[in-house]
Amino acid sequence: MNTSMEQLSAFQRKEMERQYALYANGVNEIIPALELKQKIAKSLLKKKPLKVKLGLDPSAPDVHIGHTVVLQKLKQFQQNGHIIQLIVGDFTGKIGDPTGKSAARKQLTDEEVKHNAQTYVEQFGKVLDMKKVELHYNSQWLRLLNFEDVIRLAGSITVARLLERNDFSQRITTGKPISLHEFFYPLMQGYDSVVLESDIELGGTDQHFNVLMGRQLQEHYQKEKQAVILLPLLEGLDGVDKMSKSKGNYIGIHDKPNDMFGKTMSIPDEVIPKYIDLATDFDLEKKKLLKEDLKSGRLHPRDAKIMIGENFVTMFHGRKASESAVHHFQQVFQNRKLPEDIPTMVWQKAPKIPIVDLIVELELLPSKSEARKMIQNGGIKLNGEKVVNKSLEIEIKNDTIIQVGKRKFLKITL
Amino acid sequence: MNTSMEQLSAFQRKEMERQYALYANGVNEIIPALELKQKIAKSLLKKKPLKVKLGLDPSAPDVHIGHTVVLQKLKQFQQNGHIIQLIVGDFTGKIGDPTGKSAARKQLTDEEVKHNAQTYVEQFGKVLDMKKVELHYNSQWLRLLNFEDVIRLAGSITVARLLERNDFSQRITTGKPISLHEFFYPLMQGYDSVVLESDIELGGTDQHFNVLMGRQLQEHYQKEKQAVILLPLLEGLDGVDKMSKSKGNYIGIHDKPNDMFGKTMSIPDEVIPKYIDLATDFDLEKKKLLKEDLKSGRLHPRDAKIMIGENFVTMFHGRKASESAVHHFQQVFQNRKLPEDIPTMVWQKAPKIPIVDLIVELELLPSKSEARKMIQNGGIKLNGEKVVNKSLEIEIKNDTIIQVGKRKFLKITL
Numbered sequence: 049m050n051t052s053m054e055q056l057s058a059f060q061r062k063e064m065e066r067q068y069a070l071y072a073n074g075v076n077e078i079i080p081a082l083e084l085k086q087k088i089a090k091s092l093l094k095k096k097p098l099k100v101k102l103g104l105d106p107s108a109p110d111v112h113i114g115h116t117v118v119l120q121k122l123k124q125f126q127q128n129g130h131i132i133q134l135i136v137g138d139f140t141g142k143i144g145d146p147t148g149k150s151a152a153r154k155q156l157t158d159e160e161v162k163h164n165a166q167t168y169v170e171q172f173g174k175v176l177d178m179k180k181v182e183l184h185y186n187s188q189w190l191r192l193l194n195f196e197d198v199i200r201l202a203g204s205i206t207v208a209r210l211l212e213r214n215d216f217s218q219r220i221t222t223g224k225p226i227s228l229h230e231f232f233y234p235l236m237q238g239y240d241s242v243v244l245e246s247d248i249e250l251g252g253t254d255q256h257f258n259v260l261m262g263r264q265l266q267e268h269y270q271k272e273k274q275a276v277i278l279l280p281l282l283e284g285l286d287g288v289d290k291m292s293k294s295k296g297n298y299i300g301i302h303d304k305p306n307d308m309f310g311k312t313m314s315i316p317d318e319v320i321p322k323y324i325d326l327a328t329d330f331d332l333e334k335k336k337l338l339k340e341d342l343k344s345g346r347l348h349p350r351d352a353k354i355m356i357g358e359n360f361v362t363m364f365h366g367r368k369a370s371e372s373a374v375h376h377f378q379q380v381f382q383n384r385k386l387p388e389d390i391p392t393m394v395w396q397k398a399p400k401i402p403i404v405d406l407i408v409e410l411e412l413l414p415s416k417s418e419a420r421k422m423i424q425n426g427g428i429k430l431n432g433e434k435v436v437n438k439s440l441e442i443e444i445k446n447d448t449i450i451q452v453g454k455r456k457f458l459k460i461t462l
Numbered sequence: 463m464n465t466s467m468e469q470l471s472a473f474q475r476k477e478m479e480r481q482y483a484l485y486a487n488g489v490n491e492i493i494p495a496l497e498l499k500q501k502i503a504k505s506l507l508k509k510k511p512l513k514v515k516l517g518l519d520p521s522a523p524d525v526h527i528g529h530t531v532v533l534q535k536l537k538q539f540q541q542n543g544h545i546i547q548l549i550v551g552d553f554t555g556k557i558g559d560p561t562g563k564s565a566a567r568k569q570l571t572d573e574e575v576k577h578n579a580q581t582y583v584e585q586f587g588k589v590l591d592m593k594k595v596e597l598h599y600n601s602q603w604l605r606l607l608n609f610e611d612v613i614r615l616a617g618s619i620t621v622a623r624l625l626e627r628n629d630f631s632q633r634i635t636t637g638k639p640i641s642l643h644e645f646f647y648p649l650m651q652g653y654d655s656v657v658l659e660s661d662i663e664l665g666g667t668d669q670h671f672n673v674l675m676g677r678q679l680q681e682h683y684q685k686e687k688q689a690v691i692l693l694p695l696l697e698g699l700d701g702v703d704k705m706s707k708s709k710g711n712y713i714g715i716h717d718k719p720n721d722m723f724g725k726t727m728s729i730p731d732e733v734i735p736k737y738i739d740l741a742t743d744f745d746l747e748k749k750k751l752l753k754e755d756l757k758s759g760r761l762h763p764r765d766a767k768i769m770i771g772e773n774f775v776t777m778f779h780g781r782k783a784s785e786s787a788v789h790h791f792q793q794v795f796q797n798r799k800l801p802e803d804i805p806t807m808v809w810q811k812a813p814k815i816p817i818v819d820l821i822v823e824l825e826l827l828p829s830k831s832e833a834r835k836m837i838q839n840g841g842i843k844l845n846g847e848k849v850v851n852k853s854l855e856i857e858i859k860n861d862t863i864i865q866v867g868k869r870k871f872l873k874i875t876l
Contacts, residue, residue, distance in 0.1 A: 198612045200643075202560075203560025203642070206639040208637075227619070228619050232616065
């Protein structure tokens with residue numbers, strides 16, 4: 049395969065490098081980078097699209113912006129003519145948890161699996177062209193394996209290797225039981241790559257072990273090994289934890305336009321470049337420019353966030369909804385006149401402080417619990433933006449304006 | 463099931479106790495003893511035979527007296543009307559070793575499996591009434607399991623439990639790889655008990671983990687749990703190591719009558735009671751008497767060995783061959799006159815010594831390698847019995863006579 053690179057024309061080589069830079073942008077790791085380049089080269093030479101795989105949990109979640117990171121990456125491949133293979137892991141879903149211990153793994157019926165897959169198709173359709181996507185159910189091939197096939201599959205891996213997986217090794221260390229059947233989940237995911245002859249598999253960094261299993265199994269079954277692209281996990285609105293529904297720090301793709309935009313405006317400045325790279329569908333050039341301008345100060349963080357928010361709302365609700373969301377935001381938040389007589393106080397303590405502590409320190413409210421309640425009721429604003437995260441930690445900058453309720457304002461200087 | 467015991471008539475209770483004592487004689491462990499009693503009780507009450515299982519490796523060995531220990535135990539069950547289930551583990555045999563690393567697990571064809579099973583039938587027929595034995599091939603049910611069934615099977619056990627098995631834990635400790643498929647061998651054996659609803663499984667002490675797996679799986683599949691009888695491993699002619707073909711310390715059931723008898727005469731006195739209990743088919747009463755008389759000195763060890771040897775030869779070659787073997791032995795060994803002028807020397811070193819060291823110490827031969835060669839050629843005798851084991855360690859007793867070749871004799875006194 050090494051020769052692929054040498055056979056490329058100058059034009060093809062440039063195209064290969066362009067695609068590679070696009071796919072590599074924003075990712076956490078490519079295993080191995082050279083093989084990805086070779087695969088792109090081969091695809092150009094043979095005019096054969098690459099098969100890019102993503103495995104899906106069959107228990108259909110409400111998709112949020114955190115999930116779209118991998119979809120944006122798939123979109124880049126799709127826009128360059130490659131084939132997206134979405135695999136619904138319905139085989140595990142249909143089995144459920146044979147030990148009956150995991151409530152999360154409840155047994156799904158065929159109808160539930162189909163329904164869940166349909167919700168994926170609908171939601172993913174906002175990012176990907178689903179007409180061109182291959183949708184597979186892995187029960188199609190996994191249910192055909194007999195005991196002998198399973199023994200051959202199991203013969204491809206050692207127990208020690210499986211115990212290297214983070215959650216397994218932690219459970220062994222802490223004495224928590226691992227049921228033997230759990231060892232098969234990564235093997236199933238890997239076997240999917242064998243059957244579908246995937247060239248590339250995408251996954252979050254938390255999928256490191258599972259997606260590498262595909263490489264190992266393809267080798268065992270004497271197929272060409274897939275390259276693996278690991279994507280970072282996107283932080284939620286708090287800028288700290290991974291975006292997730294359970295943490296409440298998410299932007300759902302079903303959020304109403306105004307909420308989606310407002311939430312986007314509340315992300316901390318530090319994560320703006322990551323949101324640009326991972327969650328928008330700006331082209332690579334634009335992403336670079338935005339990040340540069342942001343860094344140099346030519347672009348105000350607020351304006352960057354407006355662009356990201358517009359991008360999100362356009363993607364999930366259309367251009368018209370996006371324009372109206374921007375308008376609404378400016379009306380309600382930006383254009384709202386501040387009182388002229390805001391009291392000012394000088395902050396002399398450490399600038400990093402949880403928002404609820406700050407409110408109590410400034411004697412704006414008598415207790416942290418009241419501060420939390422007020423946040424929950426949407427009554428706290430920071431520089432005109434509603435605070436939604438009760439455990440938000442802020443870094444106080446000069447002229448920070450904090451608003452409690454309708455009328456209580458305070459300006460902090462350093 | 464507890465009530466079974468209470469429902470027994472006085473006569474049935476006595477019969478239950480008689481059978482239990484018979485089955486428990488000579489064994490290493492019964493897990494659990496109470497359940498075995500309850501099973502016998504239930505069988506008497508319901509007039510339903512027990513199903514007694516033995517798993518067989520499909521790579522057909524030449525059966526030796528060491529293997530017959532478990533057959534003798536099965537024979538006791540058979541003589542009391544219970545059903546013997548022999549399971550040829552042909553499923554594993556047909557798969558071989560998917561990693562290709564274990565030369566021992568070569569893939570067998572259907573013909574080889576059938577042929578090997580036939581040799582079992584022929585050989586076991588010397589001990590058991592094969593017409594009444596159930597012969598099963600576990601590929602019959604194991605090949606029908608699909609991936610989902612295997613997941614359910616694997617869900618019955620934890621990785622930690624599997625790693626408790628001696629050879630697995632040793633390999634983890636020493637960093638030697640365990641391929642995942644190996645975890646399934648004990649599960650397959652256990653699943654056989656589920657399918658066959660075995661009441662009892664027999665195995666050597668080295669099968670402790672595997673036979674207990676049957677209990678665990680039966681419970682998982684909501685069947686009545688089998689009781690387990692673990693039998694000691696019989697020492698070979700050296701009285702030290704487990705009898706095995708590779709060690710050369712075995713009495714094969716295909717050995718010619720005179721060899722079989724002669725080898726039996728060469729076992730060390732210490733293991734005579736174990737041979738009586740485990741390898742002969744004397745009834746329980748006779749076994750007890752022989753052991754008592756041996757202990758009290760009423761029975762000379764040599765005479766006990768003659769009885770054991772007669773029993774073996776009768777079992778495997780018939781009564782006539784047995785009589786002729788005894789006659790031959792007495793002719794050649796016992797009746798042979800010793801020279802009157804045997805030189806005597808007093809032994810002052812430690813009495814336990816390997817035979818080859820002793821020969822060199824006594825300057826009967828110039829080197830250990832010559833001593834070994836002489837043993838190989840059948841030229842060394844100890845108290846008139848041919849030494850066959852080159853690594854035999856002996857305990858020198860007063861008046862031990864050692865003979866090298868035809869004419870060299872030495873008497874050792876302490």
